[in-house]
Amino acid sequence: MSDAVKLIEVKEDIQADNERVARELRARLAARKTFLLNVMSGPGAGKTSTILRTVEALRGRLRFGVLEADIESTVDAERVAACGIRAVQLRTGGLCHLDATMVAQGLDALGLDGLDVVVIENVGNLVCPAEFDTGAMRSVMLLSVPEGDDKPLKYPLMFSVSDVLLVNKIDYLGLSDFDIAALRERVLKLNPRIRIFEISAKTGQGIREWADWLGGEVESFVEAGARTVRA
Amino acid sequence: MSDAVKLIEVKEDIQADNERVARELRARLAARKTFLLNVMSGPGAGKTSTILRTVEALRGRLRFGVLEADIESTVDAERVAACGIRAVQLRTGGLCHLDATMVAQGLDALGLDGLDVVVIENVGNLVCPAEFDTGAMRSVMLLSVPEGDDKPLKYPLMFSVSDVLLVNKIDYLGLSDFDIAALRERVLKLNPRIRIFEISAKTGQGIREWADWLGGEVESFVEAGARTVRA
Numbered sequence: 273m274s275d276a277v278k279l280i281e282v283k284e285d286i287q288a289d290n291e292r293v294a295r296e297l298r299a300r301l302a303a304r305k306t307f308l309l310n311v312m313s314g315p316g317a318g319k320t321s322t323i324l325r326t327v328e329a330l331r332g333r334l335r336f337g338v339l340e341a342d343i344e345s346t347v348d349a350e351r352v353a354a355c356g357i358r359a360v361q362l363r364t365g366g367l368c369h370l371d372a373t374m375v376a377q378g379l380d381a382l383g384l385d386g387l388d389v390v391v392i393e394n395v396g397n398l399v400c401p402a403e404f405d406t407g408a409m410r411s412v413m414l415l416s417v418p419e420g421d422d423k424p425l426k427y428p429l430m431f432s433v434s435d436v437l438l439v440n441k442i443d444y445l446g447l448s449d450f451d452i453a454a455l456r457e458r459v460l461k462l463n464p465r466i467r468i469f470e471i472s473a474k475t476g477q478g479i480r481e482w483a484d485w486l487g488g489e490v491e492s493f494v495e496a497g498a499r500t501v502r503a
Numbered sequence: 504m505s506d507a508v509k510l511i512e513v514k515e516d517i518q519a520d521n522e523r524v525a526r527e528l529r530a531r532l533a534a535r536k537t538f539l540l541n542v543m544s545g546p547g548a549g550k551t552s553t554i555l556r557t558v559e560a561l562r563g564r565l566r567f568g569v570l571e572a573d574i575e576s577t578v579d580a581e582r583v584a585a586c587g588i589r590a591v592q593l594r595t596g597g598l599c600h601l602d603a604t605m606v607a608q609g610l611d612a613l614g615l616d617g618l619d620v621v622v623i624e625n626v627g628n629l630v631c632p633a634e635f636d637t638g639a640m641r642s643v644m645l646l647s648v649p650e651g652d653d654k655p656l657k658y659p660l661m662f663s664v665s666d667v668l669l670v671n672k673i674d675y676l677g678l679s680d681f682d683i684a685a686l687r688e689r690v691l692k693l694n695p696r697i698r699i700f701e702i703s704a705k706t707g708q709g710i711r712e713w714a715d716w717l718g719g720e721v722e723s724f725v726e727a728g729a730r731t732v733r734a
């Protein structure tokens with residue numbers, strides 16, 4: 273048996289365990305009406321900046337906490353906390369993704385009292401995080417314009433498991449040969465139900481539309497309780 | 504034992520096996536004087552474009568072949584082959600890195616006759632590829648300006664294991680708050696021996712200096728044979 277086959281089999285066992293933990297976590301959060309949002313992207317696509325813009329856009333409407341995942345550093349959690357947002361850093365110790373057990377531990381450390389939404393900023397990686405259910409109600413991925421419009425061809429699972437695609441750094445559009453129509457076609461072929469928003473976390477462009485959509489999702493979830501939660 | 508601990512232990516076993524395979528591969532390539540270069544980066548940093556520019560800059564001096572790694576697609580191998588470069592696509596089937604066994608299989612499929620250098624384009628990922636020795640003589644990482652100057656803080660292993668850092672999309676420098684001096688300081692703190700080149704695969708800026716350095720490395724390797732190869 274090759275190394276690759278061994279690793280894949282171990283991952284399958286771990287994923288089965290993880291799915292159970294994720295389902296239990298989701299049910300527990302639904303019972304207390306806390307919305308969990310999983311944010312994923314490659315490195316440097318702008319997750320932290322987008323989260324800060326989103327929290328700002330929904331200030332006074334929803335109360336946010338943040339779980340920051342990183343291989344090593346605590347820079348993102350410090351940046352979020354500096355904006356007055358309750359935040360916990362999860363260090364994965366070399367692992368390239370978060371699983372539901374790590375998220376549950378992070379939520380315990382964060383404390384859920386007084387929070388409507390907890391945002392998970394996952395490890396910057398377009399591969400592994402797509403394979404592990406975090407227990408979130410919705411998953412959002414960011415793709416930034418400088419990364420290129422071919423990414424759905426190369427990382428299809430990430431686009432398939434996400435409920436929302438935020439095309440970030442849209443202010444770079446004119447500077448590159450990024451074809452937004454080709455991107456949309458490739459993404460919708462993989463995932464016809466995905467919502468796509470064009471944003472710039474730097475200039476604020478498009479943040480209002482995305483934040484309004486998220487606010488609506490959270491409020492529907494709170495009103496309907498567990499009915500809107502994925503099985 | 505938690506899932507994470509299980510996965511880490513399995514990875515350690517696999518890495519020990521991989522290191523043996525990588526050493527054997529490196530010795531075999533040294534004996535036949537074929538230089539193997541491992542190119543790593545996050546998604547969309549410009550690996551393929553940089554490889555094409557590098558091959559073009561060294562045309563007539565060195566003969567290149569390319570192993571393209573991807574989770575699913577064959578778009579990069581097709582793009583490279585369209586430029587008249589011998590190329591093989593390796594599909595990792597969901598794995599987030601290449602190991603030395605996969606590289607050896609790719610080299611068998613590519614064939615080494617008439618090639619001075621084989622470039623491995625690793626999976627677009629700043630985490631997993633850093634953990635697996637591919638058997639290459641040198642490892643190069645790309646960081647593109649839009650990804651941000653904080654990446655050494657977040658993905659230190661990748662910067663530590665690389666012999667060269669190519670800071671790509673340097674033409675974007677004036678458009679962002681990317682601090683190149685801060686980047687250099689962070690990178691050199693992790694890895695004082697790393698070579699840093701600022702390039703733009705789009706405009707060609709800096710490619711000559713990088714390609715000349717690489718050409719010199721390959722020629723020293725060919726002249727000295729196995730003496731320049733890492734233990």
